[in-house]
Amino acid sequence: MNILIANDDGVFAPGIQALAQALKPLGRVVIVAPESERSGFSSALTLDRPLRPIEVSPDIWAVNGTPADCVYLAMNGLFNFEFDLVVSGINSGANLGDDVLYSGTVGAAFEGRLMRQAAIAVSLAGSNVRSYNSPKDYAVAAKWVHDFIAKGIPILPERHILNINIPDVAQLKGAQVTYQGRRIQSKPITSQVDPRGRQVYWIGLAGEAVTDPKKNELNIQSDFFAVANGFVSITPIHMDATNYSILNHLQQQFLQT
Template sequence: MNILISNDDGVLAPGIQALAQALQPLGRIVIVAPETERSGYSSALTLDRPLRPVEIQPNIWAVNGTPADCVYLSMNGLFDFEFDLVVSGINNGANLGDDILYSGTVGAAFEGRLMKHPAIAVSLVGHHMAKEDYTLAAQWVYEFIQNGLPQLPERHILNINIPDVTQLKGALVTYQGLRSQAKPISSHVDPRGRQVYWIGLSGEAVAEPHKDESGLQSDFYAINHDYVSITPIQMDATNYQVLKQLDDALKNTVL
């Protein structure tokens, strides 16, 4: 396999290095990632300036752009061969629930949504992760891919979150959970007397006392109970349950 690896933590982040090392037995591994951290960039593409990919080591490229830029370039002419799989990560921290709206890790994976295998976004959930923690998570990803990736419909990817625990209980297929409203912004005055703001922390997980209609649990549930969370997510954000109802409601309305 030709496997493209990207992330939003930067080309030299420990998570991407551990992932590349673990996946070596699967085929040709190429890293194309932002030259510095680009967390929170979602699927943003850089359109106002040229991009500059630089090969800093064999098969390791740094790009002055976003995670999605990196995958877009790689799949649209940067190389003279095609990739079979895109793996984004291993992210430093969770991408659970509403996080996927902002996540550069998920954004990079979505750029690989047209692969013949489902693209994968991988995050390690914990605090103060050490290099060894990423190595263990990367080994799990290697075994997951080696055992055969599941078939998904077109334009779907897998969002995988791995808890940073010494003993995993296994893996659960999960649905995307919910977060409560984000914490308030933090206001400060800089040394020149100007008002500045920091974005607040993510909201807490919304309590989910019951399983969903399929009998499955949320991604938050899996992580909180020491399971790997595997969530299929899609590009098509249309709410088909509401679609017909809305059409009927607006048929006689002049818009």
């Protein structure tokens, strides 16, 4: 099996290195990742300048572009062979609920959505006690990903990916299939004046997660709730954002006008 690994933390980030090491027993592993951090780029592609892939060591490529650029290049001519699976991560920090709209980790996985197997985005939520993940944390998380893939990835419809979030590995209880949760409204922007007297703004922090035990109609918990309670969340998400449940109602409204 040929496995393509990308991320949004950069080609030398500890999460991607741990993941590559853990997946090597499953086949050929090739890293194609941004040369530096590109968090928050979602599925953006670079269209205003050329991209420059550089092989920094065998099967490890750095690209002066976005996470989605990396997967696009790897799947469309950078190599003379095809990949069987795309794994994006391991991201430093969770990508839960509304985060998937902005996440470069999820964006890279979505670029691989037409693979033979479902593409996977993997994030490590980490400990609430400290603000960083240690190499050991990433190694444990990467081993979980290896075992998950080795057992056989669940079959999904076309254009779907799996968004996987791993909680604090010291308290890992198991895994749950989850639905995409939501956050409360984002924090306000912060306004400052720079040393030259110009007004500048910082984007506000993400809103608080909704972690109440509310289940959906299928009796399934949210990704936020699962991770907050020590479970890996496995959420199937897809590109089609159409709200089919209101299509007929909306159509009827237009017919009446």
